[in-house]
Amino acid sequence: MYIVTAVEQVRALRWDDPSLTWGLVPTMGALHEGHLSLVRLARAQNNRVGVSIFVNPIQFNNPDDLAAYPRTLEADAALLEKEGVDLLWAPTVEEMYPPGFQTYVSVEEIAQPLEGAARPGHFRGVATVVAKLFNVFQPTRAYFGQKDAQQVAVIRQMARDLAFNLEIVVGPTVREPDGLAMSSRNVRLNPQQRIAARVLFGALFGASEAWQHGERDADALRDLMTRFVEAEPLARIDYVSVADPATLQELHGPADRALLSMAVFIGETRLIDNMVVGP
Numbered sequence: 463m464y465i466v467t468a469v470e471q472v473r474a475l476r477w478d479d480p481s482l483t484w485g486l487v488p489t490m491g492a493l494h495e496g497h498l499s500l501v502r503l504a505r506a507q508n509n510r511v512g513v514s515i516f517v518n519p520i521q522f523n524n525p526d527d528l529a530a531y532p533r534t535l536e537a538d539a540a541l542l543e544k545e546g547v548d549l550l551w552a553p554t555v556e557e558m559y560p561p562g563f564q565t566y567v568s569v570e571e572i573a574q575p576l577e578g579a580a581r582p583g584h585f586r587g588v589a590t591v592v593a594k595l596f597n598v599f600q601p602t603r604a605y606f607g608q609k610d611a612q613q614v615a616v617i618r619q620m621a622r623d624l625a626f627n628l629e630i631v632v633g634p635t636v637r638e639p640d641g642l643a644m645s646s647r648n649v650r651l652n653p654q655q656r657i658a659a660r661v662l663f664g665a666l667f668g669a670s671e672a673w674q675h676g677e678r679d680a681d682a683l684r685d686l687m688t689r690f691v692e693a694e695p696l697a698r699i700d701y702v703s704v705a706d707p708a709t710l711q712e713l714h715g716p717a718d719r720a721l722l723s724m725a726v727f728i729g730e731t732r733l734i735d736n737m738v739v740g741p
Contacts, residue, residue: 463543465550469598472512472551476599482509485631486601488592491515492532492646493541496636500605501545503633508602512549513542514595519555520566521587527732532646551599558594567593569616569623575710577612577734580700580725585616592617596626604628609635609643611721611736612710635735641667643735650731658696659728662735665690665702669722673739680704680713680720691726700725700732707738 464475476484485504489497504511515538522528535552542550566586573585596604606614618630636644641663642656651659665687672686684704691697704713707721719740726733 463539463547463550465539465552467551467553467557469553469557472549472598475549476512483602484508484599485511486595486599486604487511487513488595488604488606489513489515489538490517490531490646491538492534492649493538494636494644494646494648496607496609496633496644498541498545499636500607500633501542501547503631504603504605505546507631510548511546512551512599512601513547514551514553514599516551516553516558516591518558518587518591520559520590521584523581523583530650532649558591566590567620567624569620572612572619572710573616575705575712576701576703576723577725585613588613589616589620593620593624593626596621596628601628603631605631605633607633607635609645609735611723611738615708615710637663643733645733647731647733651728655696655728655731658694659733661691661694661697661728662724662726662733665724666722666735666737669704670737670739673720678716678718680715680717683720683722687722687724691724696728698727700727707740 466472485508487500487504501511515535517531517533519528539550567589568586569589578585614632621630640660642659668690669683669687672683677683684702688702691699702724705711705721706713707719713720721736721738723736
């Protein structure tokens with residue numbers, strides 16, 4: 463596995479044989495089974511696989527959150543080598559945003575609700591860094607996880623609007639045995655908080671079960687999830703949403719299909735999760 467930092471190195475290795483297909487898995491490191499499942503999917507669908515590890519400062523609206531984000535490059539590289547990754551790109555901040563950098567990508571309506579409302583500027587940072595990753599790497603396919611449902615929607619919109627010549631592939635959310643969605647942030651939870659964090663999956667699963675039994679009212683589903691989370695003393699709701707999966711606009715009244723999602727603080731750790739119900 464090649465480990466490189468510079469744009470020129472990526473381009474040289476990416477184009478050593480233009481006939482090969484490449485899958486790109488963009489990450490911020492602190493890799494877990496969710497990331498590795500995307501790497502395996504990329505390996506199955508492409509001749510070669512590249513992974514980027516970059517803790518992107520411009521998508522953090524809280525400096526403390528940026529400072530606390532785990533950085534485990536050596537351990538991550540060892541995991542990726544075991545998975546047969548061909549190229550690991552781990553650029554510095556200066557490589558991605560050199561002095562004088564002033565170009566940003568802003569996706570409009572679909573980036574505004576949910577995470578966009580809770581974290582102003584977040585998706586501007588996400589879209590900018592992903593556009594740069596796509597431009598430098600020029601993959602055949604790029605891989606993202608369903609856990610970050612709105613991020614996937616924003617990136618798909620950007621890829622369509624800017625005519626990136628690639629396919630966006632979405633892998634399913636990978637969960638712990640008790641249902642908690644795997645996340646790099648989970649390591650911040652103490653044992654008591656880790657138990658409390660199960661409330662996210664419990665609320666989503668309960669709403670999904672209600673849907674399976676015929677409940678179609680978006681407001682009732684939203685209320686069900688809210689009450690479930692509020693029953694956990696260590697949980698503090700940021701938002702609970704029942705939205706249109708395509709537009710991410712909140713639904714009210716009867717719904718044929720919905721994205722159930724939430725952001726919840728467990729202690730000081732903010733966790734997100736989601737499920738889609740309907741055909």
